[in-house]
Amino acid sequence: MREAITELLVDLPATDNTTDLLLRTHDADPGHALYALRSEGRWRDVSAAEFLQQVRGVAKGLMALGVRPGDSVAVMSRTRYEWTLADVAIWFAGAVTVPIYETSSAHQVAWILEDARPAVVFVEDEGKAGIVLDAAARSKRADTTTVVYLAGGADSTPGTPAAATTLPTLIGGGTGVTDAALDAARSSRGLADPASIVYTSGTTGRPKGCVITHGNFALFAVNTLEFLPEFLKQENARTLMFLPLAHVLARAVQVVCFTGGIKLAHSGSAAQLLEDLTTFRPTFLLAVPRIFEKIHASAGQRAAEAGKGRLFAAAERTAVAYSRAVDARGRGGRGPSPVLRASHALFDRLVYPRLRGVFGGEVTYTVSGASPLSEHLAHFFRGAGILVQEGYGLTESTAPCTVNTVPLTRVGSVGIPMPGMSVRLDDDGEVQVKGAAIFAGYHRNDEATAAAFTDDGYFRTGDLGSLDEDGFLTITGRKKDLLVTAGGKNVAPGPLEEKLREHPLVAQAVVVGEGRPFIGALISLDREALEPWAAAHGKQGLASADAARDPEVLADLQTAVDAANATVSRAEQIRRFTVLDVEFTVESGHLTPTLKLKRAAVVADHADALTELYGAAR
Numbered sequence: 103m104r105e106a107i108t109e110l111l112v113d114l115p116a117t118d119n120t121t122d123l124l125l126r127t128h129d130a131d132p133g134h135a136l137y138a139l140r141s142e143g144r145w146r147d148v149s150a151a152e153f154l155q156q157v158r159g160v161a162k163g164l165m166a167l168g169v170r171p172g173d174s175v176a177v178m179s180r181t182r183y184e185w186t187l188a189d190v191a192i193w194f195a196g197a198v199t200v201p202i203y204e205t206s207s208a209h210q211v212a213w214i215l216e217d218a219r220p221a222v223v224f225v226e227d228e229g230k231a232g233i234v235l236d237a238a239a240r241s242k243r244a245d246t247t248t249v250v251y252l253a254g255g256a257d258s259t260p261g262t263p264a265a266a267t268t269l270p271t272l273i274g275g276g277t278g279v280t281d282a283a284l285d286a287a288r289s290s291r292g293l294a295d296p297a298s299i300v301y302t303s304g305t306t307g308r309p310k311g312c313v314i315t316h317g318n319f320a321l322f323a324v325n326t327l328e329f330l331p332e333f334l335k336q337e338n339a340r341t342l343m344f345l346p347l348a349h350v351l352a353r354a355v356q357v358v359c360f361t362g363g364i365k366l367a368h369s370g371s372a373a374q375l376l377e378d379l380t381t382f383r384p385t386f387l388l389a390v391p392r393i394f395e396k397i398h399a400s401a402g403q404r405a406a407e408a409g410k411g412r413l414f415a416a417a418e419r420t421a422v423a424y425s426r427a428v429d430a431r432g433r434g435g436r437g438p439s440p441v442l443r444a445s446h447a448l449f450d451r452l453v454y455p456r457l458r459g460v461f462g463g464e465v466t467y468t469v470s471g472a473s474p475l476s477e478h479l480a481h482f483f484r485g486a487g488i489l490v491q492e493g494y495g496l497t498e499s500t501a502p503c504t505v506n507t508v509p510l511t512r513v514g515s516v517g518i519p520m521p522g523m524s525v526r527l528d529d530d531g532e533v534q535v536k537g538a539a540i541f542a543g544y545h546r547n548d549e550a551t552a553a554a555f556t557d558d559g560y561f562r563t564g565d566l567g568s569l570d571e572d573g574f575l576t577i578t579g580r581k582k583d584l585l586v587t588a589g590g591k592n593v594a595p596g597p598l599e600e601k602l603r604e605h606p607l608v609a610q611a612v613v614v615g616e617g618r619p620f621i622g623a624l625i626s627l628d629r630e631a632l633e634p635w636a637a638a639h640g641k642q643g644l645a646s647a648d649a650a651r652d653p654e655v656l657a658d659l660q661t662a663v664d665a666a667n668a669t670v671s672r673a674e675q676i677r678r679f680t681v682l683d684v685e686f687t688v689e690s691g692h693l694t695p696t697l698k699l700k701r702a703a704v705v706a707d708h709a710d711a712l713t714e715l716y717g718a719a720r
Contacts, residue, residue: 172197177202225251318539321522421484425485500539
C-alpha cells in the first residue's frame with residue numbers, strides 16, 4: 103500500500119482553541135490592520151483591537167440570549183465582514199458555528215435546524231430570515247429560534263412566533279455579561295472540542311453534519327503558515343475572500359489570516375468582484391477552477407474583439423510551453439530554451455500584465471481547490487506570472503490535505519500531504535487520509551462515522567488516485583457519485599434524479615455536472631407513457647425520436663425539472679437538460695441486473711450529448 107506523510111511542523115497545547123490564535127495576534131500588535139471593510143466606496147482598515155472589541159460585544163450578546171458553551175449557533179449569509187464577526191464571536195462564547203449556504207432552500211435549512219438545533223441563527227437580511235422562519239416551522243423549532251440580522255431587518259418580525267433582533271441590539275443586550283464570564287466561556291473549549299458543524303451534500307438521504315474541531319482549524323492554520331511562507335508571510339500580505347464562508351475551506355483560510363496577521367477583505371457580490379480586486383489589490387487569492395476558466399475565456403474574447411486574437415493565442419501557447427519547461431526542469435530536465443525565454447519575456451511586456459491586472463495587479467500566488475483545475479489552465483496562468491497552487495481536500499478534511507507548494511509543484515497533481523497528514527491508497531486505488539485536519543465524525547450519526555473510517559483510523563475519501571515516488575497525489579476519478587461543479591459546489595445527483603423520475607414521461611434521468619459550470623441532466627423517455635400522453639395532446643403516433651425534440655414534450659419535462667429544482671439551492675439546480683432517444687437497459691449496459699443505473703457508462707456512451715448540452719450554453 104503506497105503512502106505519503108508530512109510530519110507536523112507546529113503543535114499546540116491541548117487547552118488551546120481558535121480564539122487563542124486571534125488573541126496572540128492582537129497582543130503582538132493591537133493596532134495591526136487585520137481586516138479591511140468597504141465603506142462608501144473605499145476600504146477602511148479594522149485593527150485587531152477594534153475587531154476584538156466587536157467580537158467580544160457580539161459574544162456577550164449571545165451569552166445574554168442564553169447561549170452556553172457547546173451550544174450551536176447558525177449563520178446564513180453571503181460572504182461579508184459580519185459573517186466573520188459572528189463566526190469568531192460564536193467561538194468566544196464557547197459555542198459551535200453551523201454555516202448555512204445563502205442559496206439553501208427552506209427544505210434544506212429545515213433539516214440543518216432539526217439536526218444541529220441552533221437556538222440562534224444569524225441571517226443577512228429579511229429575505230434570509232423568511233427562509234429560516236419557514237424552515238423552523240417545518241422542523242417544529244419556530245418557537246425556539248431567535249433570528250439576528252447581520253445587515254437589514256427589524257427588532258421584531260410581525261406574524262411569526264420567532265424572536266428577531268439586529269446586531270447592534272444584540273450587542274447592547276450583552277452589557278450585563280462580565281469579562282470574566284466571557285473569558286470562562288471562551289477558554290472552556292480545547293483542541294478536541296467542536297468548533298463547527300458543516301453539512302455536506304449526501305449522495306443518498308439527508309446531508310451529514312461534519313464535526314470540525316478547534317484543533318482541525320487551529321493546527322491547520324499554524325502549520326499552513328510555515329508550509330506556504332512564500333505568500334502567507336510576505337510583507338503586507340493580504341487577500342480578498344469571495345468564496346462562500348459556508349464552505350469550510352474559506353473559513354479555514356480565514357483562521358490562517360487572523361493567525362498570521364494577514365489583512366482580509368470580503369467581496370460577496372459577483373458584480374462587485376472585479377472592482378474589489380482592482381481597488382483592494384490582494385497579494386494572493388483562494389479561488390475555485392470556475393474563476394480561472396471565466397477569466398481565461400473573457401481574456402481571449404476581449405482579445406478577439408480587439409482584433410488581437412492571434413496575439414493572445416500565441417501568448418497562451420508560450421505561457422503553457424514555458425510553464426511545462428519549468429516543470430520539466432524541476433524533474434531534472436533542461437528547462438525553457440533561450441528562444442522560449444525570449445518569447446516569454448516579450449509577452450510578459452505585451453499581454454500577461456493585463457491578465458494579472460484582472461486579479462488586481464499584485465497577485466502572484468493563488469490557491470485552487472474544491473474541484474479539479476485543468477492542467478492546461480494551470481500551466482497558462484503560471485506561465486503568465488500567476489502561480490496556481492492546486493490542492494485536494496474534502497469537508498471532512500477541513501481544508502486541503504494535500505497541496506502543491508512553491509518549491510514543490512507538479513502541475514496536474516494536487517501536491518504533497520499537508521503537515522500532520524498521511525495519505526495512502528488502498529488496493530482499489532481509493533485515497534485514504536489521516537491526521538490533524540480530519541474531522542471528528544458525523545454529528546449524531548455514529549453509523550455513518552464508523553463506515554467512513556478504516557479500522558486503523560484512515561478516512562475513506564471515495565476518490566481514486568495515484569501517488570508518485572515523491573509523494574505527489576493525482577486524483578484520477580471518483581468512487582462516489584457526488585458531483586463537484588467547476589464553481590466548487592457539491593451536488594448530490596440521486597435526490598434530483600428521484601424527483602425527475604416521478605414524472606410519468608421520465609424513464610431514467612442522469613444528473614451531470616462534474617467539473618462543469620452548471621448542473622445538467624440527460625433524460626430518457628418512458629415509451630409506454632409516451633403513447634397515451636401523445637393521444638391526450640392530439641399527437642397520436644408521435645415517435646420517440648420526434649418526442650425528444652417536441653416543444654410540448656420539452657415544456658412538460660420542464661415542469662419535472664422545476665419540481666426537482668424546488669428541493670435544492672440555486673447552485674444545485676438543473677439549468678439545462680437534453681432528451682435522449684434511447685432506452686437504458688441491462689442489455690445496453692446502462693443498468694445493473696438489479697436495475698441500478700450505471701452512471702459512468704451513461705456518461706461515457708453519451709459524450710456527444712454532453713458536449714452539445716454544455717456547448718449550447720456558451
